[in-house]
Amino acid sequence: xxFIVPFVFFIATAGLLWKSLKLKPAELPxxxxxxxxxxxxxxxxxxxxRVINENVFKGQVTVLNIWASWCxxxxxxxxxxxxxxxKYPFSFISVSYHDDLKAAQQWLQKSGNPYSFTxxxxxxHLGMDYGVYGIPETFILDKEGIIxxxxxxxxxxxxxxxxxxxxxxxxx
Amino acid sequence: xxxxxxxxxxxxSLCLTGLQFLLPTIGILKEKAIFIRIxxxxxxxxxxxxxxxxxxxxxxxAQDDFxxxxxxxxxxxxxxxFYKLSALWGGHEGSLLLWAFLLSIWTIAFxxxxxxxxxxxxxxxxxVLGMIQFGFLLFLLATSNPFLRLLPHYPIDGADLNxxxxxxxxxxxxxxLYMGYVGFALPFAFAxxxxxxxxxxxxxxxxxxxxxxxxxxxxTIGIALGSWWAYYELGWGGWWFWDPVENASFMPWLVSIALxxxxxLSSKRGLFQGWTLLLSIVVFSLSLLGTFLVRSGVLSSVHxxxxxxxxxxxxxxxxxxxxxxxxxxxxxxxxxxxxxANPTQDADTIKVELxxxxxxxxxxxxxxxxSTASILLGTLFPLAYDAFTGKKLSVGFPYFNRVxxxxxxxxxxxxxxxxxxxWGPNPLNIIIKRIYWIILVSVLLAIGMPTVFTDHITWQxxxxxxxGYWIILGTLKSFIEKIQKRRGISGLSLGAWGMTFxxxxxxxxxxxxxxxxxxxxERDVLIKLNQNLSIANYVIKFQDxxxxxxxxxxxxxxxxxxxxxxxSKPEEKNHLPTMQEFNDPNxxxxxxxxxxxxxxxxxxxxxxxxxxxxxxxxxDIYISIVDQLPGEKWAARIYYxxxxxxxxxxxxxxxxxxxxxxIGRRMRTKAMV
Numbered sequence: 001x002x003f004i005v006p007f008v009f010f011i012a013t014a015g016l017l018w019k020s021l022k023l024k025p026a027e028l029p030x031x032x033x034x035x036x037x038x039x040x041x042x043x044x045x046x047x048x049x050r051v052i053n054e055n056v057f058k059g060q061v062t063v064l065n066i067w068a069s070w071c072x073x074x075x076x077x078x079x080x081x082x083x084x085x086x087k088y089p090f091s092f093i094s095v096s097y098h099d100d101l102k103a104a105q106q107w108l109q110k111s112g113n114p115y116s117f118t119x120x121x122x123x124x125h126l127g128m129d130y131g132v133y134g135i136p137e138t139f140i141l142d143k144e145g146i147i148x149x150x151x152x153x154x155x156x157x158x159x160x161x162x163x164x165x166x167x168x169x170x171x172x
Numbered sequence: 173x174x175x176x177x178x179x180x181x182x183x184x185s186l187c188l189t190g191l192q193f194l195l196p197t198i199g200i201l202k203e204k205a206i207f208i209r210i211x212x213x214x215x216x217x218x219x220x221x222x223x224x225x226x227x228x229x230x231x232x233x234a235q236d237d238f239x240x241x242x243x244x245x246x247x248x249x250x251x252x253x254f255y256k257l258s259a260l261w262g263g264h265e266g267s268l269l270l271w272a273f274l275l276s277i278w279t280i281a282f283x284x285x286x287x288x289x290x291x292x293x294x295x296x297x298x299x300v301l302g303m304i305q306f307g308f309l310l311f312l313l314a315t316s317n318p319f320l321r322l323l324p325h326y327p328i329d330g331a332d333l334n335x336x337x338x339x340x341x342x343x344x345x346x347x348x349l350y351m352g353y354v355g356f357a358l359p360f361a362f363a364x365x366x367x368x369x370x371x372x373x374x375x376x377x378x379x380x381x382x383x384x385x386x387x388x389x390x391x392t393i394g395i396a397l398g399s400w401w402a403y404y405e406l407g408w409g410g411w412w413f414w415d416p417v418e419n420a421s422f423m424p425w426l427v428s429i430a431l432x433x434x435x436x437l438s439s440k441r442g443l444f445q446g447w448t449l450l451l452s453i454v455v456f457s458l459s460l461l462g463t464f465l466v467r468s469g470v471l472s473s474v475h476x477x478x479x480x481x482x483x484x485x486x487x488x489x490x491x492x493x494x495x496x497x498x499x500x501x502x503x504x505x506x507x508x509x510x511x512x513a514n515p516t517q518d519a520d521t522i523k524v525e526l527x528x529x530x531x532x533x534x535x536x537x538x539x540x541x542x543s544t545a546s547i548l549l550g551t552l553f554p555l556a557y558d559a560f561t562g563k564k565l566s567v568g569f570p571y572f573n574r575v576x577x578x579x580x581x582x583x584x585x586x587x588x589x590x591x592x593x594x595w596g597p598n599p600l601n602i603i604i605k606r607i608y609w610i611i612l613v614s615v616l617l618a619i620g621m622p623t624v625f626t627d628h629i630t631w632q633x634x635x636x637x638x639x640g641y642w643i644i645l646g647t648l649k650s651f652i653e654k655i656q657k658r659r660g661i662s663g664l665s666l667g668a669w670g671m672t673f674x675x676x677x678x679x680x681x682x683x684x685x686x687x688x689x690x691x692x693x694e695r696d697v698l699i700k701l702n703q704n705l706s707i708a709n710y711v712i713k714f715q716d717x718x719x720x721x722x723x724x725x726x727x728x729x730x731x732x733x734x735x736x737x738x739x740s741k742p743e744e745k746n747h748l749p750t751m752q753e754f755n756d757p758n759x760x761x762x763x764x765x766x767x768x769x770x771x772x773x774x775x776x777x778x779x780x781x782x783x784x785x786x787x788x789x790x791x792d793i794y795i796s797i798v799d800q801l802p803g804e805k806w807a808a809r810i811y812y813x814x815x816x817x818x819x820x821x822x823x824x825x826x827x828x829x830x831x832x833x834x835i836g837r838r839m840r841t842k843a844m845v
Contacts, residue, residue: 006502013552017552021485123798
């Protein structure tokens with residue numbers, strides 16, 4: 001009888017894996033959800049002399065997108081953002097994560113700049129504070145500058161319609 | 173044309189693998205000799221077509237045929253040919269084709285090298301290999317076909333290979349790793365063949381052992397390469413991250429060590445046949461599980477792979493049928509196999525002496541299995557937690573270090589005890605008499621060396637070093653004893669040499685890990701031109717930085733001068749020398765000049781950090797430029813990594829040892845036949 005133990009163990013594991021297939025790893029939780037946005041002081045890609053800190057999030061609902069010019073998933077995601085910003089007015093700030101200033105500027109010039117402005121985070125400190133797992137990542141912050149939502153990986157139109165847009169509207 | 177031919181070859185190969193397991197099965201059941209004998213030619217045929225399709229995909233990459241989706245998304249016309257070819261396994265579809273191709277290589281190797289095995293046993297192994305290949309090819313063709321075209325609209329140029337993958341270490345890492353993974357299909361097939369036949373007293377453990385050893389050696393090199401690559405290319409300076417994908421390769425590695433040793437018990441002593449068979453099944457199951465975890469996208473990991481739920485479902489069905497079927501067969505037949513092997517005594521009543529090599533091996537293999545289970549738990553726990561509570565969490569370093577280390581330390585203690593003890597009973601007083609001085613010397617050295625060479629010492633360092641010395645001295649002692657017994661070094665078998673190398677390799681890894689974890693210095697600094705910086709016994713000067721221009725990139729190249737302090741006084745440890753002192757050859761001697769680079773690939777807009785490392789057997793100096801900051805300042809990482817190379821060196825010794833043991837075993841099997 002003891003020889004059946006491995007089989008039983010395997011069935012349990014397989015059941016777990018079956019269940020886990022329906023899970024979505026992209027919906028990473030963030031310990032930061034419900035907390036104030038981490039403090040920072042960074043320049044922007046568009047204007048390297050302009051210094052911005054976390055107070056910029058106060059007063060309106062903000063979508064914060066973290067990207068880099070070297071990230072291929074970000075390139076796939078980018079046109080969606082360009083489209084969305086044409087259709088919907090919302091405060092949209094991005095972070096250029098671990099990127100080179102020139103490369104980031106060129107990329108924005110070439111493929112369109114949907115962002116109000118882009119924070120320049122060459123060493124990834126801000127990304128680190130936000131617990132960035134793999135870019136692109138998207139956060140939604142409310143009027144108080146408190147993080148309300150996090151999405152890891154490229155967004156889709158579906159996600160925007162079903163989750164992001166309703167959330168933004170409810171926070172307004 | 174080439175992709176279509178390749179696609180067709182793959183379909184042909186699928187048909188042939190179908191026949192490879194169907195016809196011989198009928199042959200065995202109906203006792204038709206011709207159907208049994210056809211297994212080998214069929215295996216050869218399907219391997220031929222897979223190889224053809226594999227080579228044609230190479231060709232498609234070399235031709236820059238961007239009408240093929242897979243090529244368009246993983247290659248680029250500007251890539252050097254070398255990288256174009258290796259882009260073949262830069263993505264999911266190609267990796268699977270590589271998997272199938274390597275399985276066909278193992279299949280061919282088996283069908284040529286194992287002809288001396290009894291025909292029925294041999295054929296059953298080929299049947300199982302055929303089934304596995306069939307499942308994989310079906311998966312490949314149904315969900316991950318690399319030959320699909322993007323017609324009529326296809327891109328002029330490809331999307332390019334991830335620059336991180338444009339590196340020699342990463343070109344050879346997947347093939348070697350997969351060679352190991354896939355190689356474990358053989359012990360799996362052997363185990364099924366044993367369980368299926370349940371014939372009288374076959375020396376199957378002897379036949380299986382060289383295959384396990386070779387697959388293990390490949391896997392060892394593959395894992396070590398991955399770790400080395402992460403160290404120098406990712407620019408983080410770490411060498412292991414307990415990432416789910418790393419765990420997926422580490423688990424079969426640990427269990428295959430248990431299997432190799434348990435095979436020894438089964439072949440030399442006829443013991444624990446059931447346990448050994450189970451391990452053979454488990455090793456390959458873990459390889460498959462790893463493939464599932466990596467390829468289905470259920471786990472998020474730093475190894476970002478494409479997610480496709482259809483693939484996950486298919487792989488899970490495949491996994492369930494393969495592993496579930498094998499374990500069911502095990503549950504049904506294991507008893508019969510064991511009683512066939514030991515007809516005179518019941519399996520449960522075999523007596524094993526407490527103080528013997530058998531016990532050492534058995535406990536170690538049990539502990540290895542438990543530690544694997546602990547890693548499996550840590551890897552799957554986030555999934556289970558999510559499935560039952562809907563919440564996410566991640567299991568990281570603290571869990572693995574706290575759970576894995578206490579389980580693996582006893583294994584390390586047992587490592588030299590196996591070879592030092594005899595088969596059968598060993599009187600306690602004799603064991604103590606032989607080893608007490610080894611323990612004493614190990615502990616003294618472990619306390620003494622850090623006291624002399626460093627300024628701080630912790631109990632973890634003493635423990636780690638003592639374990640390392642204990643394994644080295646114990647292994648050398650058993651080596652010398654063997655030489656004395658065989659009257660000369662020429663009398664030693666290759667197996668004995670292999671074991672010695674592999675066990676010493678373990679010690680080298682243990683020492684390397686201990687020292688680098690406790691004595692490394694990592695400094696993330698802001699540095700200006702001509703500024704000095706002190707790290708460990710070295711002073712590093714930021715001499716210069718210049719713009720550079722390569723064929724397809726622009727960037728900066730830094731110039732750092734590394735000098736070693738000749739007179740080291742404790743109070744001067746962090747003293748930064750003046751320019752005059754720095755240039756005085758009596759006080760500072762130049763060790764290296766390092767040129768870390770920052771490259772921006774213009775076309776793709778990607779940026780890369782080229783780390784500069786001054787490697788050494790006893791320490792690495794590791795410099796990478798992170799970025800330029802306002803005020804002429806540069807952000808840089810300057811790391812001092814003592815003994816880090818020992819980790820990979822040890823892994824190479826283990827792999828070399830297993831190759832030796834495999835060759836030795838093979839030569840002896842041949843001599844017997």
